Amino acid sequence: MFPFPHSDFRIPTSAFPITEMPMSWFSRKDWNVLAIIYERRDLYQVSGQRAKGKDAEKARDGAKGHTRTIYWAVFDQKGSFVEGGPGSGSNNVSGDALKRMDREIRTNRTVLDILKSLETCEAERLAKPLAWTGYPR
Numbered sequence: 001m002f003p004f005p006h007s008d009f010r011i012p013t014s015a016f017p018i019t020e021m022p023m024s025w026f027s028r029k030d031w032n033v034l035a036i037i038y039e040r041r042d043l044y045q046v047s048g049q050r051a052k053g054k055d056a057e058k059a060r061d062g063a064k065g066h067t068r069t070i071y072w073a074v075f076d077q078k079g080s081f082v083e084g085g086p087g088s089g090s091n092n093v094s095g096d097a098l099k100r101m102d103r104e105i106r107t108n109r110t111v112l113d114i115l116k117s118l119e120t121c122e123a124e125r126l127a128k129p130l131a132w133t134g135y136p137r
Helices: 052-065 089-092 097-103 110-119
Strands: 030-040 045-054 069-076 083-087 126-131
Touching: 030 052, 030 089, 030 110, 045 052, 045 110, 052 069, 069 089, 069 097, 083 097, 110 126
Parallel strands: none
Antiparallel strands: 030 045, 030 069, 045 126, 069 083
16 A cells, blocks of 8 residues: 555654744745835825735835835735835935834824735735825925
8 A cells, every 4th residue: 555665664753843944945025015205295105015025025126226215114914014214215305204204104094004905915016195294394
């Protein structure tokens, strides 16, 4: 019945302990990448994209390097902040507005709505105007 010469042949489980396998073999990056893009002085746009694996790194680098990106952020699928910071277009806004955005990005209603849509796979990419009280007057 078994292809082995002895029917009672078994591989000892202690030879391959599952706990010592590196998680990187099976885990892949599954990120939601957001970019807050400067449209005009009183309007910014939040663009979000869900990406996996190497595409996630490309999406992050694209958000960082876009000429009008004020702030970029990466969230995992549980909504936790992974990394983020000022983008190439951060010189379009004041330093105070940028600091405030850094503090409020994780709790902003528009950002949370986009993250929810990306996490539930309603959309792969999404963009909305940023509803925010920190626009310069």
